[in-house]
Amino acid sequence: MQRNPKKPIAYIIKLLYNNQKHGFGGGILLTIYDIAKAANVSASSVSRVINGKSGVNNATRQKILQILKENNYVPNEAARILVNQSSRLIGILIADIRNLHHMEGAYYIQSEMDKNGYNGMIINAGYDAKGLAHAMENLNQRRVEGVVLMGSVFQNRDTEKAVRQYLPEIPIIMINGQLDIPNCYSVLSQEKEGIFTCVEFLANHGRKQIAYITNAPTPSNLLKQNGFSEGIAAQRKNGVRGWIYKDDRDDSLKGGYEAMQRALLEHPDVDAVICAVDLLAAGALQALLEKDVDVPRKVAIIGVDNSIYGQICYPRLTSLDNQIFSSCVIGAHQLLEFLQGGHPARCVSMQTVLVERETT
Amino acid sequence: MQRNPKKPIAYIIKLLYNNQKHGFGGGILLTIYDIAKAANVSASSVSRVINGKSGVNNATRQKILQILKENNYVPNEAARILVNQSSRLIGILIADIRNLHHMEGAYYIQSEMDKNGYNGMIINAGYDAKGLAHAMENLNQRRVEGVVLMGSVFQNRDTEKAVRQYLPEIPIIMINGQLDIPNCYSVLSQEKEGIFTCVEFLANHGRKQIAYITNAPTPSNLLKQNGFSEGIAAQRKNGVRGWIYKDDRDDSLKGGYEAMQRALLEHPDVDAVICAVDLLAAGALQALLEKDVDVPRKVAIIGVDNSIYGQICYPRLTSLDNQIFSSCVIGAHQLLEFLQGGHPARCVSMQTVLVERETT
DNA sequence: CTGAAAGCGCTTACAG
DNA sequence: CTGAAAGCGCTTACAG
Numbered sequence: 001m002q003r004n005p006k007k008p009i010a011y012i013i014k015l016l017y018n019n020q021k022h023g024f025g026g027g028i029l030l031t032i033y034d035i036a037k038a039a040n041v042s043a044s045s046v047s048r049v050i051n052g053k054s055g056v057n058n059a060t061r062q063k064i065l066q067i068l069k070e071n072n073y074v075p076n077e078a079a080r081i082l083v084n085q086s087s088r089l090i091g092i093l094i095a096d097i098r099n100l101h102h103m104e105g106a107y108y109i110q111s112e113m114d115k116n117g118y119n120g121m122i123i124n125a126g127y128d129a130k131g132l133a134h135a136m137e138n139l140n141q142r143r144v145e146g147v148v149l150m151g152s153v154f155q156n157r158d159t160e161k162a163v164r165q166y167l168p169e170i171p172i173i174m175i176n177g178q179l180d181i182p183n184c185y186s187v188l189s190q191e192k193e194g195i196f197t198c199v200e201f202l203a204n205h206g207r208k209q210i211a212y213i214t215n216a217p218t219p220s221n222l223l224k225q226n227g228f229s230e231g232i233a234a235q236r237k238n239g240v241r242g243w244i245y246k247d248d249r250d251d252s253l254k255g256g257y258e259a260m261q262r263a264l265l266e267h268p269d270v271d272a273v274i275c276a277v278d279l280l281a282a283g284a285l286q287a288l289l290e291k292d293v294d295v296p297r298k299v300a301i302i303g304v305d306n307s308i309y310g311q312i313c314y315p316r317l318t319s320l321d322n323q324i325f326s327s328c329v330i331g332a333h334q335l336l337e338f339l340q341g342g343h344p345a346r347c348v349s350m351q352t353v354l355v356e357r358e359t360t
Numbered sequence: 361m362q363r364n365p366k367k368p369i370a371y372i373i374k375l376l377y378n379n380q381k382h383g384f385g386g387g388i389l390l391t392i393y394d395i396a397k398a399a400n401v402s403a404s405s406v407s408r409v410i411n412g413k414s415g416v417n418n419a420t421r422q423k424i425l426q427i428l429k430e431n432n433y434v435p436n437e438a439a440r441i442l443v444n445q446s447s448r449l450i451g452i453l454i455a456d457i458r459n460l461h462h463m464e465g466a467y468y469i470q471s472e473m474d475k476n477g478y479n480g481m482i483i484n485a486g487y488d489a490k491g492l493a494h495a496m497e498n499l500n501q502r503r504v505e506g507v508v509l510m511g512s513v514f515q516n517r518d519t520e521k522a523v524r525q526y527l528p529e530i531p532i533i534m535i536n537g538q539l540d541i542p543n544c545y546s547v548l549s550q551e552k553e554g555i556f557t558c559v560e561f562l563a564n565h566g567r568k569q570i571a572y573i574t575n576a577p578t579p580s581n582l583l584k585q586n587g588f589s590e591g592i593a594a595q596r597k598n599g600v601r602g603w604i605y606k607d608d609r610d611d612s613l614k615g616g617y618e619a620m621q622r623a624l625l626e627h628p629d630v631d632a633v634i635c636a637v638d639l640l641a642a643g644a645l646q647a648l649l650e651k652d653v654d655v656p657r658k659v660a661i662i663g664v665d666n667s668i669y670g671q672i673c674y675p676r677l678t679s680l681d682n683q684i685f686s687s688c689v690i691g692a693h694q695l696l697e698f699l700q701g702g703h704p705a706r707c708v709s710m711q712t713v714l715v716e717r718e719t720t
Numbered sequence: 721c722t723g724a725a726a727g728c729g730c731t732t733a734c735a736g
Numbered sequence: 737c738t739g740a741a742a743g744c745g746c747t748t749a750c751a752g
Contacts, residue, residue, distance in 0.1 A: 028529075029503075031745055042723040047747055057721055072525055077501040078441035079745035082728045087438070097482075098467050100460050107458050110484060119498070122457075122482045124470060138479070141437040143389075165432055169388075253671055282672045289674050311613055312642045312672045314649050391729055402739040407731055417737055439729035442744045 008070040010038035030073055038071075039064045050075060081143065089119050090146040090335065091139040093132075095153045097124045101305050102150045105175055105328045109148055112332035118145075118339075129158035136166040146170050146335045152177035152220035171338040173331045176220055176322070178347065185338070186347045187331045189322040191220060191304065192227035194352030198274050198302050198320060199231025201354060203240050207272035207300055210240065211263040213284055214276040215255050216248045221276050224304065228274060243267060247280075256283025264291060271299055278303035278310040278319055285313050285359070301359040315358035322352050368430035370398035390433055398431075399424045410435060441503065449479050450506040450695065451499040453492075455513045457484045461665050462510045465535055465688045469508055472692035478505075478699075489518035496526040506530050506695045512537035512580035531698040533691045536580055536682070538707065545698070546707045547691045549682040551580060551664065552587035554712030558634050558662050558680060559591025561714060563600050567632035567660055570600065571623040573644055574636040575615050576608045581636050584664065588634060603627060607640075616643025624651060631659055638663035638670040638679055645673050645719070661719040675718035682712050 010030055032050070036043045041060060048056050049064045050073075056064075067073075081087045090113055092106045110120035121144070125135040132154075139147060147167060149159065155177035163172055163181055172179065174186040202210055212228040214221050225244060232242035245263050247255035256275055263270055264287065275281035281303030285295060293299050295315055303310050303319040310317030327350060334344035370390055392410070396403045401420060408416050409424045410433075416424075427433075441447045452469055454462045470480035481504070485495040492514075499507060507527060509519065515537035523532055523541055532539065534546040562570055572588040574581050585604060592602035605623050607615035616635055623630055624647065635641035641663030645655060653659050655675055663670050663679040670677030687710060694704035 032747095033745080043746080044723055044748080045721085048722095051747080055721060060721080074497055074500045074526065076442070076503060076745050078438045078447070078503065079728090080747080081438035082436070082442055082730085083745080083747050085728070096467075097470075098460070098464050100458070100463075103460075103463055104458050107456075107484065110457075124467065137434060140434045143436060143438065166434065253668065279668075279672075286674050286676075308613065308639075309668075309672055312639075312669055314646045314674065316646075392731095393729080403730080404732080404739055405737085408738095411731080415737060420737080436729050439744090440731080442746085443729080443731050445744070 008038075008067070010034045010067055010071045010073075013037050029076075030071055032075070035064065035067055035071065035073055039067050087143045087145060088117060089121055089142055089144045090148065091135075091142075091144045092120050092122045092148050092150060093125045093135055093139075093154065094122065094150045095125055095127050097122060099151075100309075101307055101324060105150050105324050108325055108328035109150075109332050112329055113336070116336050118336075125154075127153065129162070132158060133162045133166070136162045140166040144170065145339060146173065148173040148175060148331055148335065149177070149179075150175050152218045152223075155179060155219040171335055173335050175324075175327050175331050185331075185334045185344060187327045187334065188347060188349035189220075189324075189327055190349055190351050191320070191322055192223040192230075194320045194322065194354070195224045195227030195274060195304075196231040196234070197352075198354060199228060199235060199240070199242070202272045202274075202300060202302070202360070203235040203238055205300070205360070208238075208240050209267060209270045210242045210272045210274065211260075211267065211270050212242060212244045212274050212276075213256055213259045213263070213280050214244065214246050214248075215252055215280060217246075224276050243270075252277060252279035253283040253286075256280030256285075257287045258283075260284035260287035264288075264293075272301070273299060274302045274304075276304055278305045278307045278317060281317055281319070281359075282309050282313050285315075285317070296359045302354070306355050310357070313359070318357045318360040319355050320352050321355050323350050326350060368398075368427070370394045370427055370431045370433070373397050389436075390431055392435070395424065395427055395431065395433055399427050447503045447505060448477060449481055449502055449504045450508065451495075451502075451504045452480050452482045452508050452510060453485045453495055453499075453514065454482065454510045455485055455487050457482060459511075460669075461667055461684060465510050465684050468685055468688035469510075469692050472689055473696070476696055478696075485514075487513065489522070492518060493522045493526070496522045500526040504530065505699060506533065508533040508535060508691055508695065509537070509539075510535050512578045512583075515539060515579040531695055533695050535684075535687050535691050545691075545694045545704055547687045547694065548707060548709035549580075549684075549687055550709055550711050551680070551682055552583040552590075554680045554682070554714070555584045555587030555634060555664075556591040556594070557712075558714060559588060559595060559600070559602070562632045562634075562660060562662070562720070563595040563598055565660070565720070568598075568600050569627060569630045570602045570632045570634065571620075571627065571630050572602060572604045572634050572636075573616055573619040573623070573640050574604065574606050574608075575612050575640060577606075584636050603630075612637060612639035613643040613646075616640030616645075617647045618643075620644035620647035624648075624653075632661070633659060634662045636664055638665045638667045638677060641677055641679070641719075642669050642673050645675075645677070656719050662714070666715050670717070673719070678717045678720040679715050680712050681715050683710050686710060 032043045032046045036046045049061050094102045106122050113120045123135045125132050172184045176189050178186045245259040247259040249255050303317045306319040306321035310319045337344040392403045392406045396406045409421050452466045466482050473480045483495045485492050532544045538546045605619040607619040609615050663677045666679040666681035670679045697704040
């Protein structure tokens, strides 16, 4: 495996002067000094042209530029980080990167940071405290300049402790959650109010017997559940009743399916279901269809996330959009503002919107 | 924001000796020298205990260990990379990290590498050559020791060129594709044969009029399509006929939906559909259900990927499992073997398996 | 405009 | 067992 069959000048010089040395991965990577030697200038000048700084004679600059290009020179990031005392790296923590919704968030954060010259490193933190601490230590080790925590799963004492221990000085942005720590900023989705409104919406459409299906008791899920309870309380005067079903197995699809079966058994006259997450709703829908229940005529369903999962359902799922896109763009901008020395809002919260499709 | 209200000894020493200096992010990060000073030893000794090397008196070791811990010392990764000439980083390239199937692959790769002391950096490369080159340059800059290319989208000249230019010396693992380059290893899923078998399967179940729906002409999709054509050819003697429908818009769900509508219009007697991807199949299913076509009695459907998308469908989708999990584990092990100086197989290919559910 | 030198935070022969 | 010194690849005052 040869780097380049044409073997440009800097490469040859490196071989001649330094032929016992091996670069990375057994190959030969050129340094700024190799380039300097080939161009007959000092490393300082090479550095200047690499970084587009002024103070280099134009002819010299052109010569250096050409040698740089001929050799496919790429600077060593580690050396740069070390000397610049700045990694221009941010960490994006996700409990499970296979979660589509959170990964979408990571995508938006990454693009936004990219545009501003930062790299985003996506880390699968897992759900336990140990994995989280490990992830944060790793991020500290890489000297990331900021971290975004994706989702309310991270709103807990363990996270606070790990942040205090490993990342006490850098900005932490939490998407859809809050941390009681000075360096933490958050963007919240008003899911509680959103679910409250869903109940209202269903009641206004004549639904009286509403089931609520939820899974893992994350802060976000707890909030939504409260929104449901309060929504039901507010509609009690109109004869609306509600029941809550929980199923926090890993497989939400199956969880929703079985919770719906239970709901159907215990309350055969249920006429609407709200699910904490689209995937639960997809499962609930299956249970309904299996029993030949007419959706939405007999039973209406609403999910949360406005994800592709809901669009795959047939009938297509009505879903509460918790604005992951906007949340992440805003979160990224809070981070950028901080990094540029500004003072972003500690917390911004956004309204959800109900996207009506075919299950209501 | 103070690093630690208790201010352990090394921290105080740093403040005293060095109080004009600011560490990362405006905070104070300790170096090995700060620790050494606090422990009254040399940096060499501190380094030795950090790295668990022998040759340090036990009492000294204990003292250093304690000071390290009290101060939450975390070594600077950039410095380590620079001096060790090894990043223990690998790159995982994905065209779009919002693609669930590919992200799942990334997850498996990452876990496998994690277990072996490597970090995996997931990069969203995009679909165009420029983004790809940019991603690879970035990876080169970080001196990654290996790269995995997720999916056959990367099987093309642009990738070869970018690898040659930026990563000619490190192992490249391609999941579900091949590159004509010496440093590239691949693991292939026998999707062509898989689809061939699907046709056979359908024919054996009495289906005669089979539509095939596909989207973007990636190498993998082209292969599957060939498998279909050959499968139909092989079954012609049994009176089986087939038609191919393409719709390569970004939105596969809608693509499948509209392609199915066309198929239904042109061939009302179609009695089976194979889709290049589950999401297309989900769309096709919607088109069928919308027309009250009985699935699977009147029309059978088979997707590919065995993804959650198929499980959300109702009836639940029969799908060809292309073994993303095994592929990635094997790919990771090829990489690991190479990194440990071994000689992994250049190419391993694996059989697919048809997971029968409710649409056949 | 140009270059020698120091330093970023670590590790590792080498000498004691 | 222990430490001084050199060096990884860069950048940036500083002096010319």
